[in-house]
Amino acid sequence: MVSITFDATWWVVTIFVVDLIIRITAIIVVPRNRRPTAAMAWLLAIYFIPFIGVLLFLLIGNPRLPRKLRRKQAAINEYLHDTSDSLDFGTLRPNAPHWFTALVGMNRNLGAMPLAGDNDARIIHDYQESLDAMAEAIGRAERYVHVEFYILQSDAATEGFFRALEQAAARGVVVRVLLDHWANRGKPFYKQTLARLDAMGARWHLLLPVQPLKGKYQRPDLRNHRKLLVIDGDLAYMGSQNVTDSTYNLPKNIRRGLHWVDLMVRVQGPVVASINAVFLSDWYSETDEILTEEIDLASVTSGPGDLDCQIVPSGPGFDFQNNLKLFLGLLLAAEEKIIIVSPYFVPDEALLLAITTACQKGVHVELFVSEEGDQAMVYHAQRSYYEALLRAGVKIWMYRRPYILHSKSLTIDDDVAVIGSSNMDMRSFGLNLEISMLVRGDEFVRDLHAVEDMYRDLSRELTVEEWRKQPLRSTVLDNLARLTSALQ
Template sequence: MTTGLPLPVLGGISLPDVPDVLPDVDLPGLDLSGPVGRIDLSELSLTLAAVVAVVDLVLRVVALVVVPRDRRPSSAMAWLLLIFFVPSLGVIAFLLIGSPKLPRHRREKQASMNRLIEEAARDAEDVVVDHPWPAWVEGVTRLNHLLGAMPLLTGNAARVVPDYDDQLRVLAEEIGRAQRYAHVEFYILSFDEATAPVFAAMEDAVRRGVRVRLLLDHIGSWRYPSYKKTKAELDRIGVQWELMLPVQPLKGRYQRPDLRNHRKLVVVDGERAVIGSLNLIDRTYGKRASPRSRRMLWQDVLVVLEGPVVAEVDALFVTDWYSETDELIDERDPDGETPPGPLDREPAGDLHCQVVPSGPGFEGQNNLKMFNSLIYGAQRRLSITSPYFVPDESLLTAVTTAAERGVQVELFVGEVGDQFLVFHAQRSYYEALLRAGVKIWLYPAPYVLHAKHLTVDEEISVVGSSNLDIRSFELDLELMLLVLGRGFADQMRDVEDAYRRRSRELTLEEWSERGFWRRLADDLARLTSAVQ
């Protein structure tokens, strides 16, 4: 009777016991009794064990060298723990989603467009004389210009649209006013009953001879049932459309699958623009009601812009179109003359505005650096609205420090969330925020508070597509708009006041009484946020 030879556990995988030698087998016409017919499996097992051990050691050493490179310590540690404890899963995951950067050719396109934008705005000044805001704000606008190539521009007007039905109506009306071109870009685009009027406006514009170009994120839109119907409708009405960041390896188009273009914008004739948090889809996102609750409804904010800053929004669309098509859009008037640049346009209002693009096409975390700078500059009041508040260490420190030094800090988040891991990771930060003195307002179900904006003191506002989470800081292409001016800040305060009237305040006492399993789910979900 043979004895078993147990193999050591390597990399979390154990091999079953195998016999020392293969027993004799008597088959007619076949002699396996000689040396050739006997296989020494003990030697084979030792060889296999040695190979596995060497491979395991090499993987760990390579991981120690490669993973921490240009990565936050917390993120590097999370990846290393995953690779060390579950090597097969960790290595595969790192190969698929380990790089937070776009392919080199896309980053080169972004850099070339930045140079063109800087050349077009070479005469713009970030420093404004006789402004009512503190001097430190000038440093923030210079930072934004340095990182994102877009200068601060004066002479703008902006209007906030907080209601969903009004938002769809405004989008249809703005596209309906187009005379030369309309540029449309959405992370999620769906042809459904709610968005049909916007599609009808695009169809009517095409019939009038307007050039309608449209970008939609591939993975962002693909995961909804209406995806095929949406593409068919775009083809039918004659819109020029392209997928953003397509994951099509058989066509040679591939990058890390979860690097997405999260921007939402519309530009009409270079004269008006619409930006914000709204995806062009039914307010329920096609989600069914659960047995214990009503169907979720998304709550967003849009901003309608006029003035020189529209050229910056359009430049962002032109950059994204160039990245996907290699076509550099050159919009000219019918007589062949180039339309006026941002500095040549007539003022539409008294607001100072600056577009702040960010994403893996840039070298730095543009939006995170702006958020931190503004939060540290706040003197009296800071209001933050974000559906996914999963801060990195620097942002959490900035927010809690602001509260601890006497700034009135409030955070508006949803009572319910649509993404399990992100929602629970967000909740894991509530205790630290509450202990620092931050007021947390829970926007009631069934609404998902999807708006993304921040207001500082009396004059400073930021609004757009970026969440305050690690994904938006590193992995998603985003568009945020910095607005300096009391009139617009008052509009944003009205929106925040409406949130507060509908919301309930979360207290530290209530939060401390939550059950063990909910606390555990929050803490475990928090760990996943670092694997970026």
């Protein structure tokens, strides 16, 4: 009996000591260089469920890329900055407001390419039309095609796109393809897609592969979320749409009748070189191959328009949250109206404060989200902010089910906009590699406002009165999801 009592006491003491060590160590390690909300979320997880919390922290607690990839990103950033610093990127529009010039300078300091003038950017809001337009453009390629998409699937909807790639490769055009590993693995048509790329002779690589047996590993929920296509350095497409069917070919989406709604932009002009630079930096990160001959910044040519555009890459390879700082700068500069389209809207404190402050200044603010959610945790975390936004005066438009509004854009007044792959959520700010395009030009913003008007016609407004009727279970789920969204 004495022995048993001693053993039991020993185990209790051991567990207590280990638990105490975990808690003290967490206080020292977790908050370092981490946002207070994220640090607090991790500390709560570790304190309430110590062993599971520690395991999760070790698995996904590091929001940064591996050191080797960060060094590559820093090297390519330095090369692009030095190479492009004194080059002519077209004629800029006159009379830019001071805040815009300062914002462009901030972006440049954080790793963006220079602001480029003489660009044309045309919005494509029809899902299949954008796939067909990209296929047609690939069909005219003469030297190379650069494809980089978060999700890339060879299916019935994308048949024209892949056939155009095959035909381009057959006539000697170099086809390079990048696709996110985790977003595609195990998904419908994954193996068929890779086999088709092999068969056509495309040079393809997986982005951020989680393949520990091959010596490739980083935090498994880091994603390369970019969507872009570059043809011969003269024409580019970028935006929010993946190359896949509008259902993503997932049985659960098909059963629910869900279809994705997206925006792509067809771009011509000097800014195409900046989009190509993002592709080539990602290519270098995964392959160690430097393709300097295909990023001749000294030979950029003017496009058929006069838009000022700047490409802002962001992600864990950068020291700062470039996309968040861009959005904050624009929100604080708005004088009349702000229109946000973001399928996943989970703001941090600064972004929420900027939006509510804009409302208090008298700026008209609208937010477009989906009525239907395709990701439960994000859907509920997003809903947890609705009351604060509604009380501040934000008009919330909910795009009617069964469609998922997946477009990502921000318009400020009538002259400046951002469009790209970045959501306004903590994942896009801290964990995803994204690409955003800042545009100055009333004609582009006018076209984007027309798309927003179309979205408004297909949406219903969420009111404070309706929100107050939310059942208690929904409030509990929303609040729990809000807490977990900060685990970065």
